[in-house]
Amino acid sequence: MAFFGGQPKAQSAPEVQNDNDRRETTDIPELPEPRSNTVIAKDLIVTGRLSGEGVVQIEGTVEGEINLKGYVIVTSTGRVKGPVEADVIRIAGQVEGNLISHDHVQLERTGTVNGDVTTVSFVIENGGRLNGRTTMVPEQASTPRVDSVELSKSGKQEPEEPDV
Numbered sequence: 001m002a003f004f005g006g007q008p009k010a011q012s013a014p015e016v017q018n019d020n021d022r023r024e025t026t027d028i029p030e031l032p033e034p035r036s037n038t039v040i041a042k043d044l045i046v047t048g049r050l051s052g053e054g055v056v057q058i059e060g061t062v063e064g065e066i067n068l069k070g071y072v073i074v075t076s077t078g079r080v081k082g083p084v085e086a087d088v089i090r091i092a093g094q095v096e097g098n099l100i101s102h103d104h105v106q107l108e109r110t111g112t113v114n115g116d117v118t119t120v121s122f123v124i125e126n127g128g129r130l131n132g133r134t135t136m137v138p139e140q141a142s143t144p145r146v147d148s149v150e151l152s153k154s155g156k157q158e159p160e161e162p163d164v
Helices: 019-025
Strands: 037-040 045-047 050-058 061-063 066-074 079-081 084-091 094-096 099-107 112-114 117-119 121-124 129-131 134-136
Touching (some): 050 061, 066 079
Parallel strands (some): 066 084, 079 094, 084 099, 112 129, 117 134
């Protein structure tokens, strides 16, 4: 007997659909492959080289080089001891090392960078601390893409300057 005096439901076999049936019955477009997301938790310490593609959010500590095609996000509890290279770098915690960004860097009000920064675009919020030099480089002809989303703010590509 079911709860509240109702009659028990008869168990029916679940409908089996294969991928072809599902595509024919729905108008939902296929989504691109999801980009990989990695979170380094608050109490973790990672030592070594991080490289790859996707989004890495650092809430703990990374001691070593980070080379990523995509985003590096250092939260307010995050610490990085080593150089960081990525398309987009966002810092709310502490970084001790040089930064190279192929698109832009955002240093938030709680963030501190002890090292040199090379980037196309650099935003420092009121309270953010940079102890190092900044080198601004021209935007590359091919703007980086992550998950089919263009990261360029202008939406247009500028031609590369010829070598002299």
